[in-house]
Amino acid sequence: EGRWQEWKDSPQKRMNYCIATDTINSQIAIFGGRDNSVYMNDIWSYDFKSENWYFMYTTGVKPSPRAYSSCFFLNNQLHVISGFDGSQLLNEMWIFSNSSWTSHSINFLKMAGGAHVYKNSAYFFGGIDKKGVSGEVWQYSLPTVASTGKFASVGAWSLVEPVKGY
Numbered sequence: 092e093g094r095w096q097e098w099k100d101s102p103q104k105r106m107n108y109c110i111a112t113d114t115i116n117s118q119i120a121i122f123g124g125r126d127n128s129v130y131m132n133d134i135w136s137y138d139f140k141s142e143n144w145y146f147m148y149t150t151g152v153k154p155s156p157r158a159y160s161s162c163f164f165l166n167n168q169l170h171v172i173s174g175f176d177g178s179q180l181l182n183e184m185w186i187f188s189n190s191s192w193t194s195h196s197i198n199f200l201k202m203a204g205g206a207h208v209y210k211n212s213a214y215f216f217g218g219i220d221k222k223g224v225s226g227e228v229w230q231y232s233l234p235t236v237a238s239t240g241k242f243a244s245v246g247a248w249s250l251v252e253p254v255k256g257y
Contacts, residue, residue, distance in 0.1 A: 101144055102135040107158035109174075111206075115167060120147070122171050123157050130156035130177050134169070134187065153192045154185040161206035163213050166233055172215060175202045180220070184248075197248050199229055214251075227251075 108124025108131075117139040123131050132154050134147035160174030160181075169187040173180065182200040186193050204218025204225070213231040217224065233246040 098137070098144070101137075102133070102146075105131060107203075109160045109162035109171060109206075111162040111164050111169060113164040113167075113169075115164075120162070120164070120169050122162050122169070123154070123160055123174065125156075125158040130158055132156040147187075147190075149187070149190055149192060151191045152194070154183075154194070155181070157181060159202040159219075161204050161215060161218075163206045163208050165208050165211070165213050165231075170206075170213065170231075172197060172206065173199075173201050173204070173218070199227070199248065199250075201225060201227075215248075 102121065103126070105124035105126055108121050110119055110121045112119050118136050119139075120134055120136045122134050125131060134149065136145045136147055137143070138145065154171060155176050157174035157176045160171050162169060162171045164170070167188070170184060171187070172184045173182065175181065180200050180202050182197050184195045184197050186195065199220070201215070201218035201220045205216050207214050207216075211233050215229040215231070217226060219225065228251040229248050230251050231246050231248050
């Protein structure tokens, strides 16, 4: 039978953060969230090999403090999407790579949805938008660069059409 064990030296207490698993580098990352009143925009990484938490230092512009965002690793980069900054929903995606962030607008406005990666695509399901609880599924795909055969660093979001009859 399994049991829960508390990790020592973890990041400050928080809720409504996003968490993503990086299976290539054997780590998880948490971004943002809030305590009772303060919204955060920091990144912490837990390395399963060393069994330690690390604060991730960043350079340049970074996402505004937020909670209820979703995140995932794709192409060895942390992607943070959407969220709520205490006053408004955010329709942006931030990509963290090599200690810096880049910002990209997205074409949907939601928070608190679920994100998951399968092959070279990420999927965002549900969440809350201005109309209430959503049942939409959005797909983020990374195109292949013809000259190198590798994935591009930025892809595009598209709405997945529902299957008829459901």
